[in-house]
Amino acid sequence: MKSVLITGANRSIGLEITKQLSKKGVFVYLGTRDLEKGNKVVKQLNEDGYENIKAIQIDVTNQASILAAKAIVENEQGKLDILINNAGISGEFPQNASDTNIEAIQNVFDTNFFGVISVTQAFLELLKKSESPRISNITSGLGSLTLHSDPTWKYYNFKSAAYGTSKAALNAYTINLAYELKDLSFKVNAIDPGYTATDFNHHSGPGTIESAASFIIKHTLTDDSAPTGQFYSNDIEDETGISPW
Incomplete structure (x- = not known):
């Protein structure tokens, strides 16, 4: 049975990914900052017929928390097949480039960018033990520099000096x-x-959220011939789903 760690999985899209992967026979580590809340979510999921799900405490901004989560996965699975870096925050708005407080920008980057790097680096050892390891970094169209430079793009006027830039940085790291x-x-x-x-x-x-989770899973549970180093977006209206960077 394949195993997956999903950060920020106790609600919203992360929770829906958990449900859909559970139905596909994947063992899911439901990453949550608050283990008590995570356990309550898993209890409800079990009552609703979802199986092979375990809440695991992980705060992507806390290295000790990350390493403790890694130790649990290593002890129970010996490896990890899939890492979905889903945890993210938006920060407060507006986020003007000229006057957004630097601490507010750093706070968003701590989760959306540095947190992803910390989790990924910690779990690479376990991912390398999988026959077909997958890493999916959950990003945003607001991280596309190409689209943000196009005045005809429907979201052109929505600029965010913290959130959008953190996702652009995440794309570059990917x-x-x-x-x-x-x-x-x-x-x-x-x-x-x-x-x-x-x-x-x-x-x-x-x-x-059903469509969002399904799209993420489609581009995560891929075969060996699938591309790597791509930027897929559910807002792109062609069959490839490939977004400009």
Whole structure:
């Protein structure tokens, strides 16, 4: 049975990914900062018929928490097949480039960028023991420099000096990591679930969490011939789903 760690999985898109992967026969470590809340979520999932799910405490901004989570996975599984770096924060708005407090920007980067790096580096040892390791970094179309430079893009006027830049940095890290691991069996991709109605955006997005989770899983549970180092977006309306960087 394949195993997956999903950070920020106790609600919203992360929770829906958990449900869908459970139904596909994957053992899911439901990453949560609050283990008590995570256990309550798992209890409800079990009552609803979902199996092979375990809550695991992990705060992506805390190295001791990350290493403790790694120790649990290593002890129980001996390896990890899939890492979905889903945890993220938006920060307070507006986020003007000229006057957003530097501490506010750093706070967003700590979770959305440095947190992903910390978790990924910690779990690489276990991922390398998998026959087909996958790393999916959950990003946003707001991290696309190409789209943000296009005045005809529908979200062109939504600029964010903390959130958008943190996702652009995450995209750049994804490219670097995919390149470093390209000669191994890894597939490392940035995946944008699209503008989805979640607590994250006060349910303003047009997309559903079911569609978002399905899209992420589609580009995570890939075969050995699938691309690596790509940027997929559920908001791209062609069959490839490939977004410009």
